[in-house]
Amino acid sequence: MENTARIEQNLEATIERATGPSCPPGLSKAIHHAVFPGGARVRPSLSLAVADACECQDTALAEGAAVAIELLHCASLIHDDLPCFDNADIRRGKPSVHVLYGEPLAVLAGDALIVEAFNAVTRSGSNHPARMAKLITCIAKSVGMTGGITAGQAWESEEVIDINEYHSAKTGALFVGAVSVGAIAAGQDPAPWRDVGANIGAAYQIADDLMDALGSAEECGKPVAQDCAHTRPNAVQEYGVSGASALLKETVEAAADAVPDCAHVGALRSLIVSQAKRLIPAKHAQKVV
Amino acid sequence: MENTARIEQNLEATIERATGPSCPPGLSKAIHHAVFPGGARVRPSLSLAVADACECQDTALAEGAAVAIELLHCASLIHDDLPCFDNADIRRGKPSVHVLYGEPLAVLAGDALIVEAFNAVTRSGSNHPARMAKLITCIAKSVGMTGGITAGQAWESEEVIDINEYHSAKTGALFVGAVSVGAIAAGQDPAPWRDVGANIGAAYQIADDLMDALGSAEECGKPVAQDCAHTRPNAVQEYGVSGASALLKETVEAAADAVPDCAHVGALRSLIVSQAKRLIPAKHAQKVV
Numbered sequence: 050m051e052n053t054a055r056i057e058q059n060l061e062a063t064i065e066r067a068t069g070p071s072c073p074p075g076l077s078k079a080i081h082h083a084v085f086p087g088g089a090r091v092r093p094s095l096s097l098a099v100a101d102a103c104e105c106q107d108t109a110l111a112e113g114a115a116v117a118i119e120l121l122h123c124a125s126l127i128h129d130d131l132p133c134f135d136n137a138d139i140r141r142g143k144p145s146v147h148v149l150y151g152e153p154l155a156v157l158a159g160d161a162l163i164v165e166a167f168n169a170v171t172r173s174g175s176n177h178p179a180r181m182a183k184l185i186t187c188i189a190k191s192v193g194m195t196g197g198i199t200a201g202q203a204w205e206s207e208e209v210i211d212i213n214e215y216h217s218a219k220t221g222a223l224f225v226g227a228v229s230v231g232a233i234a235a236g237q238d239p240a241p242w243r244d245v246g247a248n249i250g251a252a253y254q255i256a257d258d259l260m261d262a263l264g265s266a267e268e269c270g271k272p273v274a275q276d277c278a279h280t281r282p283n284a285v286q287e288y289g290v291s292g293a294s295a296l297l298k299e300t301v302e303a304a305a306d307a308v309p310d311c312a313h314v315g316a317l318r319s320l321i322v323s324q325a326k327r328l329i330p331a332k333h334a335q336k337v338v
Numbered sequence: 339m340e341n342t343a344r345i346e347q348n349l350e351a352t353i354e355r356a357t358g359p360s361c362p363p364g365l366s367k368a369i370h371h372a373v374f375p376g377g378a379r380v381r382p383s384l385s386l387a388v389a390d391a392c393e394c395q396d397t398a399l400a401e402g403a404a405v406a407i408e409l410l411h412c413a414s415l416i417h418d419d420l421p422c423f424d425n426a427d428i429r430r431g432k433p434s435v436h437v438l439y440g441e442p443l444a445v446l447a448g449d450a451l452i453v454e455a456f457n458a459v460t461r462s463g464s465n466h467p468a469r470m471a472k473l474i475t476c477i478a479k480s481v482g483m484t485g486g487i488t489a490g491q492a493w494e495s496e497e498v499i500d501i502n503e504y505h506s507a508k509t510g511a512l513f514v515g516a517v518s519v520g521a522i523a524a525g526q527d528p529a530p531w532r533d534v535g536a537n538i539g540a541a542y543q544i545a546d547d548l549m550d551a552l553g554s555a556e557e558c559g560k561p562v563a564q565d566c567a568h569t570r571p572n573a574v575q576e577y578g579v580s581g582a583s584a585l586l587k588e589t590v591e592a593a594a595d596a597v598p599d600c601a602h603v604g605a606l607r608s609l610i611v612s613q614a615k616r617l618i619p620a621k622h623a624q625k626v627v
Contacts, residue, residue, distance in 0.1 A: 067482065067483055067484065068483060068484065069484045071484050071485055071489070071503070072483050072484045072489060072492075073483075073489055073492040073493050073495070073496055074496065075492060075495045075496060076483055076488070076489065076492035076495075077483070080483065124449075128445055128446075128449065131445065133440075133441035133442050133445065134442055134445075150495075151422075151495065152422035153422050153423055153491070153492075153494065153495050154492060154495050156417055156420065156422065156423075156445065157417075157483075157488045157491055157492050159449065160413075160417065160448065160449070160452060160481075160488050161482060161483035161488040161489075163449060163452045163453060164452060164478050164481050164482050164483070164486070164488065165478070165482065165483070167456040167474060167478060168474065168475065168478035168479075168482065171471050171474040171475055171478070172475070174471060175471070178467035178468060178470075178471055179467060181467075181471065182460050182463060182464070182467055182470065185456060185457065185460040185474070186457065186460055186461070189453050189454070189456060189457035189460070190457075192449075192453050193356065193450060193453050193454065193457065194356055194357060194361050194362075194365055194366070194369065194446075194450035194453070194454070195356065195357065195358045195360050195361045196360055197453070199365070199446045199449050199450040199453065200360070200361060200362055200365065200450075202442070202446055203361075203362040203364060203365035203442075203443060203446050203450075204362050205442065206362070206364045206365075206439075206440065206442050206443050207362055207363065207364060214360070
């Protein structure tokens with residue numbers, strides 16, 4: 050089965066089981082809305098691609114970790130869209146969760162998805178409890194309060210911030226987590242994979258900055274020109290469109306080059322470069338390259 | 339060491355490690371404010387008392403689980419106090435987290451504590467990975483979207499609710515989790531402990547309803563008369579003060595009676611009854627009993 054199909058199937062089974070008949074109907078709807086249909090599922094695709102490249106035999110464990118990464122990504126989007134953060138009305142081209150279901154259910158849907166992420170990876174770990182424990186530690190770090198997503202979002206409340214630390218926590222950490230869990234599920238050391246995730250995260254951030262400056266809300270499925278509106282530091286402001294574009298290309302190449310020696314190194318490098326091309330729609334890619 | 343001292347020491351070590359020097363300062367302050375000084379630490383005390391009663395040898399595992407239960411309780415209080423839920427300005431006699439640090443950091447502090455709860459129990463599980471996995475599943479259930487705390491809070495957004503299901507999810511589930519983790523950490527089946535937790539949760543809810551109707555904000559450390567203000571169904575409205583008081587006494591006795599055969603059954607039953615007496619301050623206890 051294709052990895053994208055494996056991801057959807059596992060997400061559906063996880064959410065089906067988690068929401069069940071005794072889940073409050075509004076919460077269940079909010080959670081389904083937040084998870085389906087998803088975006089490009091970039092992070093869990095990376096997890097499975099790295100697991101494949103490492104010849105992981107425990108497919109259930111890799112899938113459990115990939116599901117956890119995606120659920121945590123969905124949770125962070127719901128909370129990031131709340132009025133007290135970005136106050137974003139649209140996400141993935143649909144009304145955001147709090148617009149459709151209200152703030153209480155948006156807060157709770159995020160909370161419940163964080164809980165379910167840890168539950169899902171635990172459930173998948175029965176054959177390899179030691180790997181499962183390492184996965185949880187790795188995943189917790191990527192969303193935690195020191196260098197993880199919650200830290201990244203919390204830097205936005207500080208007056209003085211290190212922009213690299215901010216982006217690395219808010220965007221990079223979950224990409225580092227996504228590639229690391231693929232290696233861990235295969236029983237391998239995740240350390241050599243760190244730079245792959247960090248560079249993909251950096252590339253993703255630069256692409257996001259470019260789309261925020263160049264794209265339309267329709268193309269992005271979310272409000273644009275937000276960096277300017279929220280006076281957030283970004284790559285376009287710092288380097289201009291052509292400088293940011295050159296940096297994006299370099300960073301994607303650095304991510305591909307960082308792939309350590311593994312069974313399917315060539316295939317994984319090609320995947321990283323081809324995925325990166327989808328970050329900027331063709332129309333803008335011409336302006337950018 | 340006394341169990342209360344063990345709990346504080348473990349909470350301090352966990353939060354110290356989790357916030358670290360690279361945690362955003364505002365988030366770190368919000369998290370410290372939410373966790374210290376705590377309330378009566380009723381739930382983690384129960385976890386350790388049950389672990390002791392089951393002669394648990396892996397004290398680190400029991401402590402990790404107790405810490406996780408308390409961090410999840412703290413997280414639920416932060417989010418429950420938010421303007422979109424109870425809009426409560428005081429908690430444990432101090433300004434609530436969002437009043438002092440703003441809504442974004444209050445949302446994030448709750449998120450980060452949920453993550454750290456799972457991280458803490460995983461870290462403590464190296465000697466017993468199979469028990470650790472069971473602990474995570476149990477803890478996730480007690481705060482999850484089907485019968486756990488997030489479900490309980492989400493029922494408040496529904497027009498039609500089953501009041502028992504609501505209380506059981508919002509208050510009972512974490513008490514069931516608290517006693518269950520004590521048994522699991524000791525390598526025992528948590529099923530016979532379920533009714534102990536469920537009855538303590540029910541007693542706690544009745545006591546809370548009584549204090550909401552009878553107490554002052556000073557005594558409770560949080561706003562009172564909230565059930566009436568939010569037109570939430572409660573035991574005092576349903577049975578009157580004397581009816582609710584009788585029900586409280588019966589429920590505490592049922593909790594003590596439900597303690598299954600274990601090494602220190604007498605001591606645990608006495609602890610449950612003596613802890614229950616602290617739920618209603620002496621002044622009101624006279625009115626109540």
